[in-house]
Amino acid sequence: MRAPLQCVLWDVTNTLLKVRxxxxxxxxxxxxxxxxxxxxxxxxxxxxxxxxxxxxxxxxxxxxxxxxxxxxxxxxxxxxxxxxxxxxxxxxxxxxxxxxxxxxxxxNWEVFPDSLKALESCTSLGLKLGVVSNFDRRLERILHVCGLRSYFSFLITSEEAGIAKPNPAIFNQALENCGTPAASVAHIGDDYVNDYLTSRSVGIHGFLLDRHNKRKHNVPRQHRLNSLEELPSHLQLLME
Known part of the structure; x- marks a missing residue:
């Protein structure tokens, strides 16, 4: 029996927001x-x-x-x-x-138009949210001033963890914070190696966000998002 989804991990830069x-x-x-x-x-x-x-x-x-x-x-x-x-x-x-x-x-930052709605949808589904980002310790402040910090139960930055994606150990730290097995966790990010391949290598349901529809990599359609507006329907399938 498949474990139902309980937690969603997020990349930040070029996933939820970008430099203006x-x-x-x-x-x-x-x-x-x-x-x-x-x-x-x-x-x-x-x-x-x-x-x-x-x-x-x-x-x-x-x-x-x-x-x-x-x-x-x-x-x-x-x-x-x-x-x-x-x-x-x-x-x-x-x-x-x-x-x-x-x-x-x-x-200095622009939150993507679909970010807030996606985070709100995840919250309304009762999912725990966390961040796994190759970023420095300023990330918490940046998320706060951009109005996003309150959605997340925890943040893991590569500076504070001492480990950076694509080292899968940073996702293992995130799983400890989730308090659930990898099969109950999804991750959303825009980088094929750092986000998609690495999260899936530890058993997490990785989704690749491809806003510009580049399709450079052979990613199954059910694992690819062209917009965060598509995310809730994918997550609901994992919760059944």
């Missing part, structure tokens, strides 16, 4: 406040290089190397601006600190 403007635009806005004139495309390119470099050298915010999320992100920001020929160390540190804290503001 590009990194280049946001970084250039901060640079302008400091009297600098930079090009968003140039800053975007520099950011991608800096992010790749730091992610490779210090995975998961450098936790195993004695770093934390704030130190890691400030390093990425300073490296980004350095690649755009900003050399003043005091200015670099000031802009990095400002941007780290600015990303906690609601105006």
């Amino acid at each position: 403007a590009s990194v280049g635009e946001q970084y250039c806005k901060e640079a302008q406040r400091m009297g600098l004139s930079l090009s968003p495309p140039e800053v975007d390119a520099a950011f991608r290089q800096a992010y790749r470099h730091h992610s490779s050298r210090y995975p998961n915010y450098g936790i195993t190397r004695g770093l934390d999320g704030q130190t890691w992100w400030m390093g990425v920001v300073q490296d980004t601006f350095s690649r755009c020929r900003v050399r003043d160390p005091v200015l670099l540190k000031t802009m990095a600190s400002n941007l780290y804290h600015n990303f906690c503001n609601a105006e």
